[in-house]
Amino acid sequence: MQARRIGVIHARGLWTFYSFGLFRALRFGLEALVGPVASGMLFLLVFSIAIGGTQDLRGGVTFLQYLAPGIAMFTLIHSAFEMAAFPVIYDKIEGIIQDPLMSPLAPWEVAAGYALTGATVGLMTGGATLMLGWAFVPLPMHDPAVILGFAVAAALLFGMCGTIAGLWAEKWDQLSVVDSFLMLPLAFLSGAFFTVHSVPELGRDLIAMNPVFYAIDGARFGVLGVGDAPLAVGAAVMAALDVAVAVLVWRLFAIGYKIKP
Template sequence: MGAPDDGHRLQAEGVSAQDPREALGDAPRVRPIGRPHWRGLWTIYRFGAVRLSRIVLETIVGPILSALLFLAVFAIALADTQGFGGEVSFLQFLVPGIAAFAMIQASYEMAAFPVVYDKLEGTLADQIMSPLMEWEIALGYALVGATAGLIVGAGVLAVAWAFVPLAFANPWMVVAVAPLAALAFAFLGTVTGLWAQKWDQLSVVDTFLMLPLAFLSGAFFALDRVPAVGETLIRLNPVTYAIDAVRYAVSGWHATEPWLALAVVAALTVGAASLSLRLFSIGWKIKA
């Protein structure tokens, strides 16, 4: 003889079958998940920031010292041989370029590294299955990278300012272009992190793509000092416009129109963000 159904069981216990919640109790109220889920986004960002802060020597101090070493080498080797006329010295020209260079590198690396690490550990797939939207997860990773990049860039400028007089001729441009550039390359870092299936692949992209783009961007030289063909190729490099915009903001010197540099950086940010969010939304190579 089969087991009695729920209605017969409740009637045997003296409870009406028409209102079983009186016996079983009300179900717990489900907390609604808003869109966007700001608390979830903040949690991802805070976790990433705390993780990077635990290795602050590698994520912040190391990049700042490397950038200052570049500055010292160029200052010793070329400071007395380069002139730009007007009121801008070679070191005043060089400092903002190196600061922007360090900011871009740190933003990219500090966004790519956590994505690869979490993917290899399997925790990235767990996040995708959470109630958070994919774009919130992608933005959380990118914001961590951009924050690290901005701290590194600001640190380079702060230390260099103690030795090189910096005018900060157009501070509004710093506020406009630095966060955009940091966020653009942080999103590119998340894309690389999704693509890379192992650490070697991440290193290959950094060595053969990001470093050449950064070095051949006018960070260490003026564009009018290179041959015409080289100048044309360098102007196709989007990193050039980010560095030139920061240089204009700090020293007042620029090789391209400031509005054009800002427009290129903004377009790069939108393109990189759209690509990253799209790849996260389709789960592209989420599992290593």
């Protein structure tokens, strides 16, 4: 009997680890999928009651049309972050992170397994929120390829960020500190809920440094055909951040940051 040969990419192991993570997340379907979608729809409902849907923004777009893709991306980002961070910290606390570390998976493959789980759940909740929003608000769906591109880039980015946050946090409350004081402010102050044109000059400069802004703005351009920032800039920012964070998360798993003695 010979040892099984593993190529450059341990595809079978990666698939096993990823599908394990995904099934585990989906077992908490009510919390992981329905909860985020419900709260996204709640935001849409609250805004539509508060504002009445009559206000027009630039380019003949109503406020609710502007809002719907913003809320969908907000849901996607937050879901991807949480559903990558939860498994990492859970596995660390329970000690079962040893299982993927001991297996013949390369460090980057372990990182990818966690990040892709979060990204997949984020794409599911974000997609469901967009579809449900579409049922109530007419959306032109200007360019599906752009929507998909930005959605996937954002899901990967925040899946990887969640993986890093999960590695860093030693207790659940440390994760909730990252969530409350970093992720939520970034996600809220990103133009998900308002156009940057309603913000004073200084605020606009700050928002221009927020990666979440580019993710939301790009996807919104794909849905509506109008955006606040040039599409190429947004795409470049997302690609650069995806690469940078991918390298970081790979290095952290390679040196065993907080997971190996």
